[in-house]
Structures are given as structure tokens and as C-alpha cells.
Amino acid sequence: MTNEMASEEAALHRLDGALTWQGFRELLPISLFVIVFGAAFGLAATQAGLSDASIVIMSALVFAGAAQFASLELWGPHIPLFTMMLTVFAINARHLLMGATLSPWLQPLKPAKRYGVMLVASDANWAMAMQAFSQGRPGLGLLLGGGIALWSFWVLGTWLGLYFGNAVSNPASLGLDMVMGCFLLAMVVGSEKNLRMLVIWAVAAGASLLAYRYLPENSHVVVGAIAGGLVGLFWGSRDHEH
Amino acid sequence: MSIETGNPSALAIILIMAVVTLVTRWGGVFAMSFVPIGYRVKRFIHAMSGSVLVALLAPLAITGDNGARLALLTTAVIMLTLKKPLPAIAGGILVAALFRQM
Numbered sequence: 001m002t003n004e005m006a007s008e009e010a011a012l013h014r015l016d017g018a019l020t021w022q023g024f025r026e027l028l029p030i031s032l033f034v035i036v037f038g039a040a041f042g043l044a045a046t047q048a049g050l051s052d053a054s055i056v057i058m059s060a061l062v063f064a065g066a067a068q069f070a071s072l073e074l075w076g077p078h079i080p081l082f083t084m085m086l087t088v089f090a091i092n093a094r095h096l097l098m099g100a101t102l103s104p105w106l107q108p109l110k111p112a113k114r115y116g117v118m119l120v121a122s123d124a125n126w127a128m129a130m131q132a133f134s135q136g137r138p139g140l141g142l143l144l145g146g147g148i149a150l151w152s153f154w155v156l157g158t159w160l161g162l163y164f165g166n167a168v169s170n171p172a173s174l175g176l177d178m179v180m181g182c183f184l185l186a187m188v189v190g191s192e193k194n195l196r197m198l199v200i201w202a203v204a205a206g207a208s209l210l211a212y213r214y215l216p217e218n219s220h221v222v223v224g225a226i227a228g229g230l231v232g233l234f235w236g237s238r239d240h241e242h
Numbered sequence: 243m244s245i246e247t248g249n250p251s252a253l254a255i256i257l258i259m260a261v262v263t264l265v266t267r268w269g270g271v272f273a274m275s276f277v278p279i280g281y282r283v284k285r286f287i288h289a290m291s292g293s294v295l296v297a298l299l300a301p302l303a304i305t306g307d308n309g310a311r312l313a314l315l316t317t318a319v320i321m322l323t324l325k326k327p328l329p330a331i332a333g334g335i336l337v338a339a340l341f342r343q344m
């Protein structure tokens with residue numbers, strides 16, 4: 001690592017109002033789709049018997065779509081608390097990895113800021129932030145501003161779903177269930193591609209599928225990601241020694 | 243909006259869900275504050291960040307319906323050719339919608 005690179009890296013963790021606003025605007029298109037998911041959640045939660053206030057509070061405080069949908073499956077007169085906690089933890093465990101991958105740029109920040117921006121970390125804004133870092137651009141504005149956009153529209157969509165949920169009772173027929181999948185895939189395909197990355201991705205995909213098939217539910221993301229990370233760790237160190 | 247009555251445990255459960263989720267959002271950053279970020283850790287982190295997405299997408303591609311598969315394929319192809327995310331995402335959604343109307 002040269003000094004030049006070190007000073008460049010130091011600038012990448014910049015975070016100010018202008019970068020946050022820019023991040024907000026960059027995540028706006030995907031956030032509009034998030035309204036639809038939010039509405040679908042609002043409708044599903046109503047059908048599962050939650051009160052209107054509980055539903056909006058859940059979206060505002062939990063802000064994790066997949067885990068929220070899964071929690072509805074467990075909702076009823078007697079909610080199995082431990083199973084609920086385990087399910088939410090397993091589905092959201094990928095946040096642990098996201099936090100870890102962001103740590104090189106979060107560690108220079110003061111703790112309040114560091115943990116503050118993580119409040120709104122989710123798949124889309126994290127992926128955009130990581131892409132920015134890998135291209136040598138500051139990414140924390142995308143994480144924070146983009147996260148605020150996603151959070152606002154998730155809560156707004158949830159609330160709209162209480163009243164107009166029937167309009168999006170079948171988002172899959174409009175292809176809307178594929179928005180996040182296509183978005184994340186575009187991030188993967190748009191990133192650095194070489195033999196090393198392709199092998200890492202292949203191992204991650206293989207491990208994820210094996211875990212999906214044979215390991216406890218919701219473990220596949222963590223298993224696949226760590227498998228890919230380990231390939232990168234060992235392959236990387238060999239490169240370094242040469 | 244109705245006023246929360248008769249179901250005090252719902253709010254408690256939501257708060258517990260929020261705390262569990264917060265632990266996942268903060269835990270990774272917290273754990274890494276004990277790890278010096280050197281060359282090897284950076285390689286691991288870099289490899290893992292793409293792998294999170296791939297691991298998330300793999301079961302979707304395998305267990306999804308043909309509409310889902312075609313959507314992902316379309317996004318990948320447009321992304322590889324045009325290198326622009328918005329047309330790639332829009333194309334994927336459109337293909338899934340059209341396929342499912344058939």
C-alpha cells in the first residue's frame with residue numbers, strides 16, 4: 001500500500017450533509033419500489049391480525065422486510081417468542097456481515113456516528129455503499145442518505161398498505177417481487193470481475209445452496225458469504241506472497 | 243389508525259424484534275472494532291461483500307419460478323452489455339411481469 005492509497009482511503013469515510021442528500025437521491029428510484037413492498041407488508045400484517053398501530057410501529061422500528069414478513073407466519077394468539085427471536089436473528093444475521101464489511105470505513109468515525117449510520121443499514125444502500133468504496137468514491141452518504149430514503153418509503157408504504165393494500169395484493173404478477181433480486185444482481189454483475197472473484201462467487205453460491213438444502217432455515221446467506229470470504233482470504237494471501 | 247387496545251404483548255414482541263435486529267446491525271461493526279484491519283482482513287471483507295449478495299441470490303435463482311429466473315437472466319445480460327443498473331433492473335422486472343401474464 002502506498003501513501004497515496006492510504007490518504008485516498010482516509011477520504012473515503014467522509015460523511016456530510018451534501019453526501020447524505022446525494023445518497024438519498026441515488027436510492028430514490030429503488031425506494032419508490034420499496035413503497036410497494038411496504039404496502040404488501042401492511043396488507044399481509046392486517047390479514048395476520050395485527051393492529052394498524054402495531055404494523056406501522058413494526059416497520060419503523062424493525063425496518064427489515066424479510067424478517068417482518070417471516071414474523072407474520074408466527075403471529076397468532078400465542079406467539080412463540082424464542083422461535084420469533086431466532087427467526088428474526090437468522091434472517092437478519094447478514095447485517096452482521098454488512099457491518100463487518102463496512103468496518104474499515106466506519107472505524108475512523110466517532111462511535112455515535114458509526115452506530116448511528118448502521119441504524120438504517122439494509123441490503124440496497126449497503127450494496128451501493130460497498131460499490132462506491134470499491135470504485136474509490138465515498139460511500140457512507142449512500143449508506144445514511146440511502147438508508148433514510150429506504151426507511152421513509154418502507155414506513156410510508158406500510159401505512160398506505162393498511163388502506164390500499166388490496167391494490168398490491170399480488171405484486172408477483174407485476175414482477176415486483178423481483179425488484180430487490182434484480183437490483184442486487186445488477187450490483188454483483190456491475191462489480192469487479194476476474195477469475196478470483198468468479199471462483200469466490202461460485203463457492204459462495206454453492207455453499208449457499210448446500211446450506212439452503214441441508215442446514216437450518218435462513219442460514220444460507222451467512223454460510224455462503226463466509227465460504228466466499230474464506231476463499232478470498234486464502235487466495236489473497238497467496239497472491240501477496242508471490 | 244386504531245388505538246392500541248387489548249393486545250399489549252404485540253408491542254412487546256415488536257420491541258424485542260427491533261432489539262434483535264439492532265443487535266445484528268451493530269454486532270458486526272462492534273466485533274470488528276477488536277480486529278485490526280490489515281491486508282488479510284481486507285481481502286476477507288472484500289470477498290465476503292460480493293459473496294453476501296451471491297449467497298442471497300443463489301436460492302432465488304434455483305428455487306424461483308421461470309419468471310424469476312428469466313428476470314435475473316435479463317438483468318445480468320443487460321448489465322453486462324449496457325453496464326447501466328436502471329435499465330437492467332427495469333428489464334428484469336418487465337420480463338417477469340410479461341412472463342407471468344402469459
